[in-house]
Amino acid sequence: MTTGETFQSKAAHLYLSDSYTLPCGVAVKNRILKSAMSEQLGTVKNAPTPSLVKLYNTWANGGSGILITGNIMIDRRALGEPNNVVVESEKNFELLQAWAKAGTQNGTQLWAQINHPGKQSPRGLCSETVAPSAVPFASNLSSFFATPRAMTEAEIQEVIERFASTAEIIRNAGFTGVQIHGAHGYLVSQFLSPHHNVRTDQWGGSLANRLRFPLSIYDSIRERVGKDFPISFKLNSADFQRGGFEEDDSIAVMKALSDRGIDLIEVSGGNYERPAMSGILSDNESTKLREAYFLEFAEKARKEISAPLCVTGGFRTVNGMASPLRDNKLDFVGIARPLAMDPNYSNKLLTGEPVVVNTKPRKIGIAALDRLGLLEVYWYGLQLKRIARGKSPRPNESGIAAFVNILLSSSSRTIYTRLRA
Ligand SMILES: Cc1cc2nc3c(=O)[nH]c(=O)nc-3n(C[C@H](O)[C@H](O)[C@H](O)COP(=O)(O)O)c2cc1C
Known part of the structure; x- marks a missing residue:
């Protein structure tokens, strides 16, 4: 990778250094x-740990303007992975405070990403899974994920309330924003998708109805955290499924959030x-993706909204990052x-130091797992654990190590049984 060419008499990396004031x-x-x-x-009981404090201490010294945490769950009955942190009360408040203190050093913004997995909770991890509708997974994934139960009206209202109360606890602990x-x-993206949400009540059907859940969550969080606290939303450009959430839907969601x-x-x-x-996506499709997979879509959306915009996925070169800025x-x-x-x-990018990182897709050769992208998450997860122990990441770590980690995780027994079936 080069240090970046000069654009309009300003070195490329300097476009990354400008400050920005949010709405x-x-x-x-x-x-x-x-x-x-x-x-x-997190612990097996889903509490934050000193390892998270150490990891965010390292990242807050690493130069990024905003650190978004890994997904923090709003309900212990609904986990996306084992050892997720759950914030549903002030029980582990001191550890949350320590995490917030570590991640906000050097004027860094630390935003907690809050989440409910809906149907995307591996079999065996929770006693049942819920979703907007009882739509099963595609056949290649139904071994890993159960068909969910459709949520009741009361459960929908409870989840909205949980998002708000988790955000409030997080703000009180010293995090500087939520996503x-x-x-x-x-779950939130399941509600938006006509493939996953086939409800016939006020939460499904028309786009206005499918939008009701995310907008209710946004409104209830805003009410609790106040107008001065940053709230972000991570949104799909599309879910790339037939009959699913498409770009026009996504732009409509962006407009509604932007107007708010x-x-x-x-x-x-x-x-x-x-x-x-x-x-x-598939071997053929992935070769078509360029640096910053969703940039073309974002360019379209940009014309329709005034909200600040970020794209994630594939950025690897200074020039690739500087030019859309x-x-x-x-x-x-x-x-x-x-x-x-x-x-x-980030520090290296900001100073124009040449940086090369190897982020080629991690595969193990078991098609069902490779297609799922799960190995990828566990492989990089191992590197995060190394950083949290004060060690350097290991670029040549084998896919097998990540696979073993999957097998050792608490959802592993189920996955292993299914793979052997
Ligand atoms: C180990 C790992 C864990 C991830 N966990 C989350 C997550 O909790 N929430 C989320 O929105 N995205 C998650 N992602 C996706 C990333 O935020 C990002 O969208 C994706 O890796 C593409 O960006 P990149 O090409 O810069 O890696 C995860 C990715 C990895 C590798």
């Missing part, structure tokens, strides 16, 4: 957003059935896997 009035020191990476560093996880096929004054929309795409967020196509660039390979990556 809520909070200033961010630069344009680099560390995107969420599920750390799986609603509305992407990647989890959201502080930042982060664009991604895909879900476990179609893991476009990692650049994994220079051309005012984006306000922030989102980066995930490079920061698992080099926690100092």
Whole structure:
């Protein structure tokens, strides 16, 4: 990778260093957003740990303007992975405070990504899964994920309330913002998708009805955290499924959030059935993806909205990041896997130091797992655990190590049994 060419008499990397003031009035020191990476560093009882404090201490010294945490769950009965952190009360408040203190050093924004997995909770991890509708997974994934039960009206209202109360606890602990996880096929994105949401009540059917759930969550969080606290939304450009959530729907969601004054929309795409967020579609399709997979879509959306905009997925070169910032196509660039390979990556980008990280797709050769993109999450998860122990990431770590980690995780027994079936 080069240090970046000079654009309009300004060196490329300097476009990353400009500060930015969000609609809520909070200033961010630069344009680099560390995107969420599920750390799986909570305890078996889903409490935060000193390892998270150490990891965010390292990243807050790494230069990014905004650090988005890995997904924090709002309900212990609904986990996406074992060892997720759950915030549903003030029970572990001191550890949350320590985490917030570590991650906000050096004027860094630390935003907690809050999530409910809906149907995307591996079999065996929770006693049951719920979703907008009881739509089963595609046959290749139905071994890993059960068909969910459709949520009742009361359960929908409870989840909205939980998002708000989790956000309030997080704010009180010292985090400087929250992000609603509305992407990647989890509950909020299930409500948005006509493939996953076939309800006939006020929560399904028309786009206005499918939008009701995310907007209710946004409104209830805003009411609890106040107008000065950054709220972001991670949104799919599309879920890449036939009859699913498409680009026009996505732009409509962005407009609605933008009209409400959201502080930042982060664009991604895909879900476990179609893991476009990692650049994994199929062998043919992935070769078509260019650096920053969802940039073309964001350019279209940009014309329709005033909310600050970020794209995540595939950014790897200084020029690739600087040019959409220079051309005012984006306000922030989102980066995930490079920061698992080099926690100092953002500092290097900001100073124009040449940086190369190897983020090629991690595969193990078991097609069902490789297609799922799950190995990818566990492989990079191992690197996060190394950073949390004060060690350097290991670029040559084998896929087998990640696979063993999957087998050792508490959902493993089920996956293993299914693979052997
Ligand atoms: C280990 C790992 C964990 C992830 N966990 C989350 C998560 O909790 N929430 C989320 O929105 N995205 C998650 N992602 C997706 C990233 O935020 C990002 O969208 C994706 O990796 C593409 O960006 P990149 O090409 O810069 O890595 C995860 C990715 C990895 C590698």
